[in-house]
Amino acid sequence: MLIILRIQKTLYPVVTWTEETYTKMLALTNDLDEWLLRLPIQLNPECNCNNDSEQADRLRPSKLLYMDFLLARLLLSLPFVHYIALEPIEAPHYSFQISVGWSCIQVAHDVIYLAEEMIENKLLFSGHWFSMHTIFQSVKCLMFYQRLMDSSLAETNGMNVREVCKLGVQVLTCLKNGxxxxxxxxxxxxxxxxxxxxxxxxxxxxxxxNAAARSQLGTEEEDLQWWIDRTKLEEIGG
Incomplete structure (x- = not known):
């Protein structure tokens, strides 16, 4: 089964948060990393082409495959992006979810800069649903992060998120007008x-x-039902 389909089956929607969910997420992450490593050297996104002919043949497919990889990473971490509003020290029982949420922000950042590079090299064209969807979703994630910071609900992780959002909007505008x-x-x-x-x-x-209430009560009990209801695929997209 394709990894991206396994991600959808595992996390969309999340039925319960269990040790099995955690184990499956780690396995999916490992499978994604292994998939990237197993790409032929000619399609490796870090491969340097020897001449213009090789670049024409290999560069665009390799970058699109890397965009595919980042999309899978984005979908794997997206259901947890809202946890970046928490600090691990104040909600240690959510430490894994917080870590995955920040991973989503980093992946979104990487998508924007990959898209900029591809546009500069005339490797990304407008109307390509897969690419525009990945970029659009990344911009929205970063805008969400900016909204949290503007509302003092999240700490900065050192990223100039406002500039990255601006760049993402420029990329989308370029593709839209193409x-x-x-x-x-x-x-x-x-x-x-x-x-x-x-x-x-x-x-x-x-x-x-919820984390504040747990801290006051001193309980580690999991209570994600409200989040479960809202993380159905059609709702997280909207």
């Missing part, structure tokens, strides 16, 4: 993700309140 297909794709994604930031901020507020 063709009618690009414009239609952009409009469809805008509709799909119109409530993403608001919904994800609400998730952050909920887990923050």
């Amino acid at each position: 063709s009618q297909a690009g414009e239609r794709t952009f409009d469809a994604l805008t509709s799909l993700f119109k409530d993403f930031i608001r919904n994800t901020v609400n998730l952050s507020l909920h887990v923050k309140a």
